[in-house]
Amino acid sequence: EAEVAQSPRYKITEKSQAVAFWCDPISGHATLYWYRQILGQGPELLVQFQDESVVDDSQLPKDRFSAERLKGVDSTLKIQPAELGDSAMYLCASSRGQGTRREQYFGPGTRLTVT
Amino acid sequence: SQQGEEDPQALSIQEGENATMNCSYKTSINNLQWYRQNSGRGLVHLILIRSNEREKHSGRLRVTLDTSKKSSSLLITASRAADTASYFCATDGTGGFKTIFGAGTRLFVKA
Numbered sequence: 001e002a003e004v005a006q007s008p009r010y011k012i013t014e015k016s017q018a019v020a021f022w023c024d025p026i027s028g029h030a031t032l033y034w035y036r037q038i039l040g041q042g043p044e045l046l047v048q049f050q051d052e053s054v055v056d057d058s059q060l061p062k063d064r065f066s067a068e069r070l071k072g073v074d075s076t077l078k079i080q081p082a083e084l085g086d087s088a089m090y091l092c093a094s095s096r097g098q099g100t101r102r103e104q105y106f107g108p109g110t111r112l113t114v115t
Numbered sequence: 116s117q118q119g120e121e122d123p124q125a126l127s128i129q130e131g132e133n134a135t136m137n138c139s140y141k142t143s144i145n146n147l148q149w150y151r152q153n154s155g156r157g158l159v160h161l162i163l164i165r166s167n168e169r170e171k172h173s174g175r176l177r178v179t180l181d182t183s184k185k186s187s188s189l190l191i192t193a194s195r196a197a198d199t200a201s202y203f204c205a206t207d208g209t210g211g212f213k214t215i216f217g218a219g220t221r222l223f224v225k226a
Contacts, residue, residue, distance in 0.1 A: 042216030100207045106157030
């Protein structure tokens with residue numbers, strides 16, 4: 001069964017350092033999502049791609065976060081510089097298309113700890 | 116911003132009992148989905164119910180939707196220890212293009 005791949009699974013970094021996460025969605029899924037999940041809370045959408053285009057990044061802290069999906073397949077989320085408050089689980093998901101009736105398939109996540 | 120809010124925040128039951136979780140939301144929706152998350156893992160889609168549906172079943176899961184009360188419930192019958200997880204409802208954001216998750220209900224099923 002196809003799965004969403006994410007790496008690394010765990011990342012510890014010091015404050016002010018740069019960090020990057022990678023996501024490979026299920027083949028053929030045009031829509032890709034990056035979520036941040038703080039412990040004890042639900043996932044919060046950071047950015048949504050349709051193919052290589054950003055369709056929603058309203059909650060992405062653009063002064064330090066960036067995301068790209070250059071060829072419309074895999075994607076990278078970067079934080080520079082990392083802050084203590086960025087410690088969270090970063091989840092990637094994909095779906096066949098846009099719209100809230102689409103089932104989203106989630107990867108295992110990257111657990112980020114900023115010290 | 117949270118659209119859906121789950122209740123209770125945590126639930127502990129014995130294996131074999133039924134578990135009911137509720138979700139309330141603020142604005143009208145097109146669809147509502149329920150997801151499960153095992154500890155430290157990604158989310159898994161359980162079921163989607165459209166705004167014109169009142170009830171859906173999938174195996175041991177039963178979801179109801181009351182749009183007049185802006186609420187939904189997820190019932191897990193004959194729970195098992197493997198059902199121990201967090202359960203999230205997810206609804207449309209403003210404009211219906213964005214999925215917004217609630218804070219979740221943490222279910223613990225004791226063997």
